Amino acid sequence: MDDLRILHNDTCPICAREVAGYARLARKTGLPLEIDGLDAAPAWGIDRDTAAQSFRVDLNGQRHEGLDAFRLLWARLPGWRWLAWLTGLPGLHWLADRGYRHIAAPILYAMHRRRTRKTP
Template identity: 80%
Template sequence: MAKLRVLHNDTCPICSREVAAYDRLARKSGLELEIDGLDAALGWGLDRDSAAQSFRVEQDGQRHEGLDAFRLLWARLPGWRWLAWLTGLPVLHWLADRAYRHLAAPALYALHRRRQRRGA
């Protein structure tokens, strides 16, 4: 099975906890993950700000973003495969994708920007 490479906003406490949980489960199940934070954004061809806006996964040179990135990861993790399957159903995929792109990702990015302003 090909290694997955994950790019996430490691300055986000919510994102970091979630990715750490995925990493622990991946290690237990023998899945190899390479986890990158915002400092690795340039290696993904992105600046830090763009990288902070969405979750990304790369497999076999193919990059996936948002819900599709989550689904790729979930499909390989025991206990999460059901969610990958469920969010692959056409109507649920459409709803979940829009919920991530228009609600979750912008809200998390807004929190990121607030943390950036406070730290500046």
């Protein structure tokens, strides 16, 4: 069985809700899944701010980020495998990867920065 670990921005309500859904499905189906929030970022070799910028997965010691990280997770979850397959198609992979890296991730990170901004 694969050793699958997620690092995600657990301070993001959208991200936390999505990952909680993955966790419920993983428990229900018996998929071993470890979930780390931003406090675990140093153990991944990055700081909290860097960790907040993208979704990450460690699969058997190999680190993956962004769409490829999602695809690794989706491929193991019933009900999500179709999305892993679909986003693996060459043209669609390119489009989905750019959409995540240049639109979704920056928007979620900007929201994170607003939430964590210190007030004087």
